[in-house]
Amino acid sequence: MAEAMIEASNLVKRFVSGRIRRRVVEALRGVSFRVYKGEIYSFLGPNGAGKTTTVRILATLLDPDGGEARVAGFDVVKERWEVRRRIGVMLSVERGFYWKLTGRENLYYFGRLYGIPSRELKSRIEEVLDIVGLKDLGGADKPFEEMSLGMKARLGLARVLLKDPEVLILDEPTLGLDPASARTIRGVIKRLASEGRTIFITTHNMVEAELVSDRAAIIVGGRIAMEGTPDELKKRVFNSVNLEFKVRGDGQAAKKFFSKVRSEYANRLVGGVTFSEGVLTFRISVSREEPAEPIIDYVTRLAYQYKFKVLEIKALEPSLEDVFVAVSGSVDAQQGRVRGRIAR
Numbered sequence: 001m002a003e004a005m006i007e008a009s010n011l012v013k014r015f016v017s018g019r020i021r022r023r024v025v026e027a028l029r030g031v032s033f034r035v036y037k038g039e040i041y042s043f044l045g046p047n048g049a050g051k052t053t054t055v056r057i058l059a060t061l062l063d064p065d066g067g068e069a070r071v072a073g074f075d076v077v078k079e080r081w082e083v084r085r086r087i088g089v090m091l092s093v094e095r096g097f098y099w100k101l102t103g104r105e106n107l108y109y110f111g112r113l114y115g116i117p118s119r120e121l122k123s124r125i126e127e128v129l130d131i132v133g134l135k136d137l138g139g140a141d142k143p144f145e146e147m148s149l150g151m152k153a154r155l156g157l158a159r160v161l162l163k164d165p166e167v168l169i170l171d172e173p174t175l176g177l178d179p180a181s182a183r184t185i186r187g188v189i190k191r192l193a194s195e196g197r198t199i200f201i202t203t204h205n206m207v208e209a210e211l212v213s214d215r216a217a218i219i220v221g222g223r224i225a226m227e228g229t230p231d232e233l234k235k236r237v238f239n240s241v242n243l244e245f246k247v248r249g250d251g252q253a254a255k256k257f258f259s260k261v262r263s264e265y266a267n268r269l270v271g272g273v274t275f276s277e278g279v280l281t282f283r284i285s286v287s288r289e290e291p292a293e294p295i296i297d298y299v300t301r302l303a304y305q306y307k308f309k310v311l312e313i314k315a316l317e318p319s320l321e322d323v324f325v326a327v328s329g330s331v332d333a334q335q336g337r338v339r340g341r342i343a344r
């Protein structure tokens with residue numbers, strides 16, 4: 001069994017706000033999870049779900065009101081310095097750098113602050129600049145204030161890597177980045193995990209979560225609603241997949257053809273049917289337990305009968321975003337934000 005590098009047990013956190021009208025927000029209501037060595041574990045959740053609060057507790061920046069967490073084997077409250085020595089934390093891409101210093105100078109400053117000897121630090125800086133691709137972009141010698149968001153994020157990750165941490169805790173590491181920078185950051189995250197580092201990330205970006213995560217948890221209202229590999233989550237939430245058919249044929253025959261399909265699979269047709277430029281497209285839902293062949297056979301035979309050509313048959317698996325929407329309930333309030341962020 002792999003070693004647990006992050007263990008959260010029943011974490012509880014409350015915030016009290018407002019002086020006159022006291023308001024208690026239960027940010028975490030008993031959050032438990034484990035992340036094993038070499039794993040990439042994503043925390044997904046709508047706004048205010050408790051993601052950043054969890055990150056801050058794991059990063060020893062905030063104490064829980066209840067429960068406990070251990071990172072790299074050490075308690076985040078009682079042994080916070082042991083934890084800090086072993087983790088790399090990226091909270092917000094723009095935080096904490098010196099605006100007038102270049103990328104390289106900033107890294108030198110932080111490297112010295114982390115106690116890395118000067119000679120060793122210089123070669124380490126070149127190494128991490130290469131890993132995050134900042135030299136190629138000309139970001140190494142640019143003052144921080146003149147960097148693009150993508151360069152700043154890369155520098156943030158470079159700073160995290162200076163310490164060569166066992167565990168990386170990254171809060172929305174690709175938020176707002178251009179596609180190339182987001183891809184680079186995802187690539188670095190995967191590479192680090194393949195080298196045995198453990199990665200905890202929070203994200204709103206479902207496509208990203210699906211691309212990088214070994215396992216993911218969906219957190220809603222301070223509680224983990226569901227946890228598993230992206231595949232497990234999909235199977236648990238959706239017990240069917242949609243088969244999409246594209247057939248080409250004559251417009252008049254298309255009506256008759258489709259009415260046959262409808263009479264056979266009336267309540268299993270999902271989404272609309274379209275007929276465009278001679279191509280009829282429709283979807284039939286198939287439960288995961290039943291074989292798809294009889295449906296494929298039926299449609300193929302019907303197509304032959306009506307002199308239609310079957311252009312394509314494919315299974316459309318639900319995405320992690322579909323799971324997220326189903327699990328986190330109505331996301332109307334967040335929809336703009338969620339949609340906006342996955343469109344990268």
Ligand SMILES: Nc1ncnc2c1ncn2[C@@H]1O[C@H](COP(=O)(O)OP(=O)(O)OP(=O)(O)O)[C@@H](O)[C@H]1O
Pocket residue numbers: 015016017025026027045046047048049050051052053054
């Ligand atoms: N310092 C604080 N004082 C009062 N309430 C807080 C504080 N920090 C967080 N909260 C509240 O705790 C809840 C969880 O916040 P948290 O920042 O962990 O959510 P999140 O999942 O990271 O959301 P987002 O995606 O919007 O960053 C929210 O209701 C938030 O308003």
